[in-house]
Amino acid sequence: MLKSLDQKPLVDIVEEKLCEYLSSGKYYTGDQLPKEQEIAEQLKVSRNIVREALSRLRMLGLIESRKKKGMVLSEPQLFNGFERIAHARFFSDKKIKELLEFRYVLEMGLPELLYRNQENIDFERLEDLAGQYEKATTSKERIQFDREFHATLYKATNNETIIRFVTILTPVLEFQAKTENSESAIPLSHAELVKILKSGTKNQFRNAMEKHLKNKIEQLKDF
Amino acid sequence: MLKSLDQKPLVDIVEEKLCEYLSSGKYYTGDQLPKEQEIAEQLKVSRNIVREALSRLRMLGLIESRKKKGMVLSEPQLFNGFERIAHARFFSDKKIKELLEFRYVLEMGLPELLYRNQENIDFERLEDLAGQYEKATTSKERIQFDREFHATLYKATNNETIIRFVTILTPVLEFQAKTENSESAIPLSHAELVKILKSGTKNQFRNAMEKHLKNKIEQLKDF
DNA sequence: AATGTAGTTATGTAGTACATAATAAAATTG
DNA sequence: CAATTTTATTATGTACTACATAACTACATT
Numbered sequence: 225m226l227k228s229l230d231q232k233p234l235v236d237i238v239e240e241k242l243c244e245y246l247s248s249g250k251y252y253t254g255d256q257l258p259k260e261q262e263i264a265e266q267l268k269v270s271r272n273i274v275r276e277a278l279s280r281l282r283m284l285g286l287i288e289s290r291k292k293k294g295m296v297l298s299e300p301q302l303f304n305g306f307e308r309i310a311h312a313r314f315f316s317d318k319k320i321k322e323l324l325e326f327r328y329v330l331e332m333g334l335p336e337l338l339y340r341n342q343e344n345i346d347f348e349r350l351e352d353l354a355g356q357y358e359k360a361t362t363s364k365e366r367i368q369f370d371r372e373f374h375a376t377l378y379k380a381t382n383n384e385t386i387i388r389f390v391t392i393l394t395p396v397l398e399f400q401a402k403t404e405n406s407e408s409a410i411p412l413s414h415a416e417l418v419k420i421l422k423s424g425t426k427n428q429f430r431n432a433m434e435k436h437l438k439n440k441i442e443q444l445k446d447f
Numbered sequence: 448m449l450k451s452l453d454q455k456p457l458v459d460i461v462e463e464k465l466c467e468y469l470s471s472g473k474y475y476t477g478d479q480l481p482k483e484q485e486i487a488e489q490l491k492v493s494r495n496i497v498r499e500a501l502s503r504l505r506m507l508g509l510i511e512s513r514k515k516k517g518m519v520l521s522e523p524q525l526f527n528g529f530e531r532i533a534h535a536r537f538f539s540d541k542k543i544k545e546l547l548e549f550r551y552v553l554e555m556g557l558p559e560l561l562y563r564n565q566e567n568i569d570f571e572r573l574e575d576l577a578g579q580y581e582k583a584t585t586s587k588e589r590i591q592f593d594r595e596f597h598a599t600l601y602k603a604t605n606n607e608t609i610i611r612f613v614t615i616l617t618p619v620l621e622f623q624a625k626t627e628n629s630e631s632a633i634p635l636s637h638a639e640l641v642k643i644l645k646s647g648t649k650n651q652f653r654n655a656m657e658k659h660l661k662n663k664i665e666q667l668k669d670f
Numbered sequence: 671a672a673t674g675t676a677g678t679t680a681t682g683t684a685g686t687a688c689a690t691a692a693t694a695a696a697a698t699t700g
Numbered sequence: 701c702a703a704t705t706t707t708a709t710t711a712t713g714t715a716c717t718a719c720a721t722a723a724c725t726a727c728a729t730t
Contacts, residue, residue: 260712281531284528294711306525309509325604331556332555332558333553336664381548383548384545385542457713495716513680514721516681517681
């Protein structure tokens with residue numbers, strides 16, 4: 225089969241060149257970029273194209289722009305791109321399954337950080353949420369309290385990047401939580417999880433978490 | 448302090464509306480979008496703006512465009528945005544630290560998947576890489592073989608999403624591997640790791656991995 | 671029927687014009 | 701002269717037009 229030699233659109237090339245340029249070492253956070261017009265002239269493309277490329281970088285948070293000031297390099301927000309496409313309906317079952325696995329891996333690696341930042345754990349809130357989960361009557365409530373419980377665990381990591389990632393990811397994966405057999409009892413309750421986290425060892429907690437998630441991971445096979 | 452009420456640029460609004468529109472349920476993968484001109488007229492903005500917004504979505508892989516065909520909705524590539532900004536020099540020490548932690552969590556959660564897909568593990572290659580690592584003389588070689596060793600582990604998960612994420616992430620984190628004291632012996636060698644993976648339990652492997660990564664995690668405190 | 675040709679269409683690129691807001695410079699005022 | 705207001709300047713933001721390009725359609729030719 226012959227290669228399709230559809231040449232890239234100019235935007236892609238310009239975007240690439242800009243990224244290269246910005247990461248080359250000449251620029252530091254806060255530095256201001258050349259004017260759009262200058263970039264356009266230098267690359268011999270229309271200002272239009274340059275603006276499209278810059279618009280992409282702006283979306284990622286790599287640059288910010290002010291009316292007269294120009295554009296300045298800034299620290300990019302980490303999962304801006306991911307955030308925008310984080311709708312379950314965009315993804316195939318295969319990708320959803322992989323994302324479920326991704327979260328499972330995260331969840332099971334979490335104890336490493338939790339046992340390093342144990343003083344950050346909000347036990348009171350965890351216990352409260354565990355109780356509310358038990359008292360919940362509707363599936364919607366259970367999903368809500370379950371989400372908050374796990375979110376509270378993540379929060380204790382004190383790692384904004386991980387927290388943001390999971391925060392974006394969770395709603396994508398919950399679309400199918402409704403279809404899951406949410407009536408089947410959780411093999412190990414939230415309350416028990418907290419208890420072990422409070423006084424057990426890291427290995428004990430990991431094993432407890434594994435049990436807690438058993439149902440969720442079992443259904444991965446159905447995909 | 449008063450809110451800065453700098454109204455969003457139109458591109459941001461249009462992009463948002465397009466995302467909303469595309470995720471609303473009317474469109475399925477493969478469907479073709481309205482023409483740029485129509486979108487522009489409907490939203491009462493210039494075609495220019497619409498193109499900028501579409502260009503962003505194209506970058507994320509949410510849409511593809513053909514010359515006469517128009518633009519069609521497609522399954523987005525997952526970490527396209529992240530990939531572009533994945534240069535260490537864009538990130539603050541804090542973010543780098545968080546990303547190191549992120550990978551650590553992943554690495555420690557990995558056994559869950561490995562022990563589900565044990566038949567996928569390429570033990571031969573792992574052993575080979577473990578050996579090459581030992582024989583390596585330069586720091587550069589060691590980094591290379593270490594990277595490949597862990598990549599081979601990830602590969603066994605058979606989870607393209609996780610693999611891609613780590614593949615993007617790794618070079619970002621390696622910039623500082625050069626500054627790390629790479630001469631200090633690893634507490635538990637690659638070879639030992641493979642041996643345990645081959646015949647040990649999941650818990651044993653997890654503990655081994657923890658030991659293996661001990662040095663890397665220790666230096667997180669320096670950040 | 672297979673090939674070739676011309677026309678149509680939606681994206682891709684270029685260019686111009688002007689609005690807007692932030693800054694700097696100049697002018698005004700107390 | 702200091703403080704404030706006004707005016708000019710500048711780079712981004714938005715709009716519009718024009719044409720190039722490639723892919724598709726339909727018709728024409730052999």
